[in-house]
Amino acid sequence: MQIEFKQVGFVYQPNSPFEHRALKNVDLTIQDGAYTAIIGHTGSGKSTLLQHLNALLKPTEGQAIIGDRVINKESDNKNLKSIRQEVGIVFQFPEAQLFEETIAKDIAFGPKNFGATDEELGDLVKESLEMVGLDESYMEISPFDLSGGQMRRVAIAGVLAMKPSVLVLDEPTAGLDPQGRLEMLEMFERLNKEKGITIVLVTHVMDDVVNYADNVVVLEKGTVVKSGSPKDVFDDVQWLKEKQLGVPTASEFALKLIDKGLQFDELPLTSKELAAELAKLSVKKAGDASC
């Protein structure tokens, strides 16, 4: 399902002294099946933008086209359920949304709201638990007995169980241990590559952006200031530093090497690319030496 934003703007509490403009003239297309990363400073409007993706918020200007539905200022709040099922959002610290007595019930909560039958639910719960790396023995435990990381997994499983075709993730790995982080990011990549689920990832970790995303959208003060492939966005190191957005570790290291006199064909973004470039260089050097 494709999501398209046309000149979307959003103002919180308009016409009051608490009025606050969060989005302005946002043009954005999230292609079906793509892995899009949204980056930007705290307060740049990322979270507001996310809530537009499944019509939790309606644009106060412009329109958001979600699948074949057009959401604008006038759209009513009825029949948004189909959108909510299609676009699953995992909010920041999703473990705060758990409430049922058992994990199985909590995971089943979403699909049940969207009308899944009891027989479907059993399989859905098992399947989604497996996807997040937990086994069936967890099904009858209270979610409040789990560790923070496991709670996070259960919460994500609860969203996955709705079988969304678009999965929106707001810093899903914040506060997780390195191992858990990696597992989770790999799971999202699998969902994207194998099941064709569109992924929208909000993150502050540039390494994750270059490692996984096909598209990057840079937000600043509520507007899109740059978008394109990671190569396009991360090529201009100076610009990134000006915006204080940070550079992927591999690029950072490559830049240091360039300072020392090494030359690369293009700036590597991931550690793999860096290793490949270095291998090329060493082969060349060996060749030069043997002459």
Place this chain on the structure above:
Amino acid sequence: MLEKLIFGRYIPGQSVIHNLDPRAKLLASFYFIGLIFLCNNWQSYLLAFAFTLVVIKLSGISLKFFIRGVKPLIWLILFTVILQVLFTKGGTTYFEWGVISITQFGLMNGAYIFCRFVLIIFMSTLLTLTTAPLALSDAIEYLLRPLKVIKFPAHEVSLMLSIALRFVPTLMDETEKIMNAQRARGVDFSEGNLAQRMKAIVPLLIPLFVSSFNRAEDLAVAMEARGYQGGEGRTKYRKLQWRMKDNMVIIAFALLTIGLVFLRY
């Protein structure tokens, strides 16, 4: 939904009213509420209104706000006013039907009650709009201090109050977040009959309680780690200062009282 509620919010500013001692404002607001009951004719209400409008003008906050603050309560006010109008007897009777009658006194009483409501809401809204919550809780702690004589835990009450006030916005944010998360999972908070709506609240309430427990635990540990051992022997960082302009408040209210008493008798 919650954002329409103006009452109880604070708008930072630098006006005369903003800079008054919170104790002066708190006491003055309570005193004003008592004072309103002195009014018994239209001249006295006029004076009270004039006084309120001047104070609002001084605060530099637009009157529109205060009117908007009355709006959520308008049904309660109208209900009371209509009851007064329909069931008060006396004076000239304009209309009568069974126990219901519209009389001169009834209309007068209705109008007075309306004025009282509006004045009280204006004044208390002004208090919260111009006073930071923490300043307010400092003022309450100070004013409760005499009660220590009867073993009233003034420090504990004010500590609870300031923690509660501090966490109101945090909890509101949290509520909003959990609501959004559950809406994204297909909960409809604004649809269905009463029973369905009550049921829809559960996925909101349980996480809120759980996170409040967790927050309380974390906060208690953090407070202890920083050496908090109760109210005994603590010094204060924010000192309240009674200045000349706070005396002006007393003078202004004294004048208002004299004026109202004069108009009454």
